[in-house]
Amino acid sequence: MASPAQMEEYWRKTRNLLVTTLVLWFVFGFVIHAFAKVLNQITFLGFPLGFYMAAQGSLIAFVLIIFWYAHRQNRIDQEFGVAED
Amino acid sequence: MQQQRDAFVANLGKIYGIYTGGFLAFVIFLAILEQLGVPNYILGYLFVFLTLAVYAGIGILSRTTQISEYYVAGRRVPAVYNGMATAADWMSAASFIGMAGSLYLLGYDGLAFVLGWTGGYVLVATLIAPYLRKFGAYTVPDFLAARYGGNFARLIGVIILFSCSMVYLMGQLKGTGVIASRLLGIPVEYGVFVGLVGILVCSMLGGMRAVTWTQVAQYIVLIVAYLIPVTILSAQRTGVPVPQIMYGQVLQRITELETQYGITKHHVAPFVNEDPLNFFALVLCLMIGTAALPHVIMRFFTTPSVREARTSVGWALFFIFLLYFTAPAYAAFAKLEIFENVIGKAVDSLESIQQLPAWVFIYGKVGLVTICGQKAVDPQTVLQACQQAGITALAFDPKVFSIDRDVVVISMPEVAGLPYVIAGLVAAGGLAAALSTADGLLLAMANALSHDIYYKMIDPSASTARRLVVARGLLFFVAALAAYLTITAPAHILAYVSWAFSLAAAGLFPALVLGVMWKNANTPGAIAGMIGGFGVTLFYIVATNTGWMQPWFGVRNISAALFGLPVSFILTWAVSKMTTPPPREIQEFVEQLRIPRGPVLMEEARREG
Numbered sequence: 001m002a003s004p005a006q007m008e009e010y011w012r013k014t015r016n017l018l019v020t021t022l023v024l025w026f027v028f029g030f031v032i033h034a035f036a037k038v039l040n041q042i043t044f045l046g047f048p049l050g051f052y053m054a055a056q057g058s059l060i061a062f063v064l065i066i067f068w069y070a071h072r073q074n075r076i077d078q079e080f081g082v083a084e085d
Numbered sequence: 086m087q088q089q090r091d092a093f094v095a096n097l098g099k100i101y102g103i104y105t106g107g108f109l110a111f112v113i114f115l116a117i118l119e120q121l122g123v124p125n126y127i128l129g130y131l132f133v134f135l136t137l138a139v140y141a142g143i144g145i146l147s148r149t150t151q152i153s154e155y156y157v158a159g160r161r162v163p164a165v166y167n168g169m170a171t172a173a174d175w176m177s178a179a180s181f182i183g184m185a186g187s188l189y190l191l192g193y194d195g196l197a198f199v200l201g202w203t204g205g206y207v208l209v210a211t212l213i214a215p216y217l218r219k220f221g222a223y224t225v226p227d228f229l230a231a232r233y234g235g236n237f238a239r240l241i242g243v244i245i246l247f248s249c250s251m252v253y254l255m256g257q258l259k260g261t262g263v264i265a266s267r268l269l270g271i272p273v274e275y276g277v278f279v280g281l282v283g284i285l286v287c288s289m290l291g292g293m294r295a296v297t298w299t300q301v302a303q304y305i306v307l308i309v310a311y312l313i314p315v316t317i318l319s320a321q322r323t324g325v326p327v328p329q330i331m332y333g334q335v336l337q338r339i340t341e342l343e344t345q346y347g348i349t350k351h352h353v354a355p356f357v358n359e360d361p362l363n364f365f366a367l368v369l370c371l372m373i374g375t376a377a378l379p380h381v382i383m384r385f386f387t388t389p390s391v392r393e394a395r396t397s398v399g400w401a402l403f404f405i406f407l408l409y410f411t412a413p414a415y416a417a418f419a420k421l422e423i424f425e426n427v428i429g430k431a432v433d434s435l436e437s438i439q440q441l442p443a444w445v446f447i448y449g450k451v452g453l454v455t456i457c458g459q460k461a462v463d464p465q466t467v468l469q470a471c472q473q474a475g476i477t478a479l480a481f482d483p484k485v486f487s488i489d490r491d492v493v494v495i496s497m498p499e500v501a502g503l504p505y506v507i508a509g510l511v512a513a514g515g516l517a518a519a520l521s522t523a524d525g526l527l528l529a530m531a532n533a534l535s536h537d538i539y540y541k542m543i544d545p546s547a548s549t550a551r552r553l554v555v556a557r558g559l560l561f562f563v564a565a566l567a568a569y570l571t572i573t574a575p576a577h578i579l580a581y582v583s584w585a586f587s588l589a590a591a592g593l594f595p596a597l598v599l600g601v602m603w604k605n606a607n608t609p610g611a612i613a614g615m616i617g618g619f620g621v622t623l624f625y626i627v628a629t630n631t632g633w634m635q636p637w638f639g640v641r642n643i644s645a646a647l648f649g650l651p652v653s654f655i656l657t658w659a660v661s662k663m664t665t666p667p668p669r670e671i672q673e674f675v676e677q678l679r680i681p682r683g684p685v686l687m688e689e690a691r692r693e694g
Binding site: 007010014021022025033034036037045046051056058060062065069070073074077083084 | 193196199200203204206207208210211212215329330333334336337353354355356361364365368369372390391392395396398399402403406409410413676679680681682
């Protein structure tokens with residue numbers, strides 16, 4: 001088991017990753033859709049971009065965000081020796 | 086037994102590969118029967134009873150006498166398969182049949198459901214699943230009890246769990262009833278009974294273990310059934326069998342036709358049916374509700390490790406995504422069909438009415454399509470109704486032409502001119518979606534009764550055998566109660582399902598998240614937060630729904646958690662600050678929760694290994 005100082009550092013890194021992930025979640029869940037009207041003037045794959053982001057773009061982003069988060073968190077766990085065997 | 090089981094897990098790919106092949110062969114076999122002239126109702130019976138028999142077979146093969154198998158499938162479900170099971174658990178009859186219809190009706194604004202029901206998984210992955218998996222809970226109230234010192238927090242958790250899951254379960258039972266009744270030509274009440282039997286056989290003997298492997302099987306059926314019709318239609322209409330990409334062109338055509346017909350509320354235009362406040366409030370409440378609904382959270386108790394719990398959330402969302410990113414394509418193709426072949430057509434003579442597409446009358450007969458205010462039973466009825474209303478041509482106006490939202494998905498086989506077997510396939514998919522969600526909900530509620538109420542609060546010395554008997558008895562009791570309520574409840578009860586998300590969000594989310602993220606959250610704080618958040622949400626729903634109170638800031642009560650959530654967070658924080666911080670053991674407990682390494686924390690689970 002690691003020292004308390006190391007554990008604090010572990011939790012700090014974990015929390016930073018968490019905050020980054022939640023910022024990305026907020027951007028793809030809310031922020032870009034607030035600009036849907038503007039984005040709709042751009043065409044992407046034949047779609048108005050604002051519609052595309054709400055119908056597909058953000059969904060793809062959510063899937064990628066979760067896998068990215070899981071990967072990063074595993075790396076942090078390994079770095080501090082708290083990963084499962 | 087152990088070795089047998091490990092061999093099963095090692096061969097999952099092969100087993101479900103054969104199963105998928107077998108299912109496709111079964112569909113082809115039915116298609117051949119149809120060509121040979123076997124009547125439709127027999128095909129309907131074969132679809133319902135053979136799929137039910139397969140699910141039941143899996144349920145019986147997965148029977149168990151071990152507590153940890155019954156409650157958490159022995160924690161041996163690999164991430165990918167748990168993802169599939171979660172996707173089936175998550176996607177209900179409403180997702181499968183209703184969502185594309187909502188998108189058809191609301192256009193862009195309906196995408197709030199698509200966003201809300203997917204984005205929540207980011208919260209599940211980061212805030213909920215890994216920590217509750219590390220704790221090793223059997224149920225969500227288990228965690229509340231351990232973190233917030235005792236059975237009072239547990240009891241409140243059980244009450245919230247029950248109130249958001251029961252209406253939801255009734256919705257699924259109703260869904261199975263409607264689908265079974267259409268396929269078998271029996272009254273909806275009997276259909277509910279068919280669904281009930283299907284659910285009980287799947288879950289009763291094997292608990293979570295049986296439900297897990299049945300849900301994987303049900304996911305395969307539902308995703309195949311959802312993708313096939315619209316893929317064929319896309320190939321027919323655009324030449325490319327990728328509806329998810331090709332409907333971009335369809336949207337352009339829809340916009341042109343909208344302009345031509347003088348429709349100002351464009352399908353792709355944001356915030357025309359819904360103001361931005363309500364749109365984003367709904368997205369938020371659905372997302373947080375996703376991360377707080379016990380039947381979803383408990384699926385992540387079954388993975389072999391914390392690491393797999395995290396990736397499993399990613400897989401779950403991927404499998405959900407496959408359906409959700411197809412739903413808007415259904416809506417677009419349906420709208421194009423209606424714009425091109427229905428709207429603008431003359432209805433002032435029998436000949437012109439007879440030229441309307443056949444599906445209009447097929448679904449008009451069952452009351453799902455209305456023209457000129459009357460069910461479109463046959464051309465004669467339509468002619469009379471429109472003559473009376475003084476309408477000569479169909480316009481895009483619900484008073485002149487309207488479809489039930491279910492029609493968008495279920496009529497797709499007829500719209501594409503496909504044989505009946507595909508319509509049967511779609512119904513089997515809808516049945517799988519409803520049954521799999523019902524399984525999960527039923528298990529969440531029955532486990533809360535048998536584990537939290539009976540074992541933890543009434544008889545902690547009960548033997549394993551006795552606990553399993555009680556668990557199965559309560560499962561039967563909850564299922565029978567839900568079926569009884571479904572049959573006797575008023576029709577509009579289904580509208581209540583969407584409130585489950587707000588109730589779960591405001592009642593459970595703050596207590597779960599702060600329990601991990603904030604060591605100083607204590608028992609009085611959490612209890613105040615849960616009761617306050619749940620209470621405010623429930624009050625807002627009831628007060629605005631009965632018309633006793635005007636909505637605050639015009640926020641519809643489907644997003645009631647917009648008020649309940651902050652109340653819950655603030656109460657938990659303020660009351661925790663004002664009272665004594667939790668004892669040293671609890672703070673150490675939280676530290677243990679935060680690291681994946683080490684044994685699960687729940688005492689009993691540790692004992693059982």
